[in-house]
Amino acid sequence: MESPFPLLKLPAVVLRLVAACLGTKEKIYFSLCSKNSADHIRRLNIKVERFLCAIGSEISVSLGFDDLQSISLIFLPVDQPVNLYPIPVPLPLAFRFSTGVRQSEETKETHSFQNMPSLKDFLGHLSTIFHCKNVAILPLHGSEQYTLDTLKESFEGCGVTELVMTTYYGNKPHFINILKTFLPVRILSLDNNPFESNWQFRKSVLKYEFDVLQLWAKTLDVYELLFDMDIKQIDILPTQVLSHKLNFFIRMWVEGETNVNLESLVFQFREIDLSDYYQETILNGIDNQVVTEEEEYKPICISIPWGLVDSVIEMYDIRRKTDGRRATIKFDRFSKAIRFKLIVWKSENKIGSVQH
Template sequence: MTTAFPLLRLPYLVLMPVLEQMEFMERISLSIISKRARMFVKLLKMKCKHINLTLTGNKIEMRVFFDNSKELTLDMYVNGHTRISLNYYYYIAWWPGPLSPMDYVFPIMEVTHCKSIKQLTLARVSGYGTTIPLLAKLLKIDEVIVEDTTSYSFSPESPLQNVLKIVLPVSSAVTISAYADRTYLREIFKGNFESVTLKNYWGEIMPNFDMKLSLNDLRMTNVKSLELPCTVFKVKKLNRYFKLWMKKKCNDRLEYLRVTTGRWVNIKIKPLLKGLNAVQIPIRTDKTFRSLGNIKQFNSEDSNEEITKEFDITRADGRQATIRISDYGTISFYVWPKSTNKTTNLELNQSSFTRKFSRISNFYNSCIERFK
């Protein structure tokens, strides 16, 4: 018969070196035992890069990504079973203990010093009600991804609606099916989100879907970054929207708009630019654009698209924007900061930095010469 070792009763100066020698998964397991254990494990400063949560079926999947390329995965089942794995190589434990699935999430967030969820994915599942206690405690979510695309999901009696009412107010970005209820999409467009992406999850093409979203829906958006899939807006509607932007009669927060219209857009340049006084400029693949605090490439190397034409338009108040057209029929609209100098929103390349440094160096040397 063995006697349990009173680990947490050790003096602090003895306990901490012991915890430091523990394996990574042993620390995680220890942190879930009690608040006292969690307090000591937290002092080890095991910081993570980010955490993702996925709700699917009767399971909550938690994935914790660390700087050392380690990945911790927890499959927490509503029936009370939880199993933990590290980098998918082996399972550490299967716990049917008294803790509910939600009781594992926040202790791990605490010991990894993570205050927000990077992605919360809502898959096509039922029984969301059991996760309400967990979701209600989340203070910040970077992005909510709604993969549940059934017509019932967006009906008033759907459990998904209760979940969205809780998570959207604390979210910065939303990715949702383009075939969601139009009234619901309108509410999301008007929300104070940083980014909204409509996505065609299953590759379906619905007849006359472009009629489901009107020009007024686009005009009333309040987001900084908006991405729309194929068949949502035609070229003539986009031209009318750009004219509203020129007159300052639409979303003034907009920084980036991306609309996929179809390959035929290249032969409809005139209807797209009609009345905008657009100026065609040389295509530069090295340009970058700052959107939502992140640096975006004008033409990503990961994309198979090729930019075919690029135009600048300028409002009466001096605000400028760039319209780019790809061979895939994608129209990208970049709004520059209120300063008319575009370089405030572009990353300086090495040559421009060298020239500036050279001028500063020459000025400094001239001052030294004067003192001599």
């Protein structure tokens, strides 16, 4: 029976007005009706900077809209046992739309279309209608159910720029294979648990090029690894034990002998573990000038050390001898942690923000 109100038969000018008034969930419903309706949503010029795709037995796409936080693609029946062998990523059975950041405020609605798009088609569709060129992948427990080649194929064409490997659930071969499948990417966030030595980490990770490495370094000698990281932004996120090796690294940077492309470096230390002379230990023998005016700096990727600061303790300017490049060493505090930050400026003006 024909619909009493055939929306898609309205004049184009009216459809544009209707599309603009829809909520995010309804915009997605509407965009899946036809190429024409998808184009109406695309022309609204709604821009999403980044999608986060969490891969488990379901795949959840976090959107970050006020009225729609995420869309989960349900692939397998809830009562179906976990497969003994990986299977190709099947067509989704349904979408589950979730609103509310907090679980107590969350509402969920499950919907199935007559012709469900594949994961690849749906991700490409979202990227197109919301003008998103950055997709982050977060593999979770359950992702091992699917073959890696079909997972990779599903994300082709939607701009995977970030891999978040911060949840390690004991499956080392799968973890390593995920890295092999999706690297290189622009931004890598990584738990070092699967790697037992610096040599393994170099072989598996540092052979690739990144703009950003956010490393949960718990067992590796990260001071030694720094010299192998020709990376713009390096965030060492767990608290470390202060070593004279950090002073040696800064000396080598000043001489122009290492990390010439570095734009920022972060270390964190527990304040209770530091002596009263920790700044002198780090700056020993390095020409510096005390800075009193803080300059604005925006890193490529904002991690917790960049986003949360209680107070700035002290700042010092240093210069690289080979080209006169200026850098600021900043010590700041958040909660019970002291952070060391090295910021390399691209210009001598006082704006300070690095342009990427």
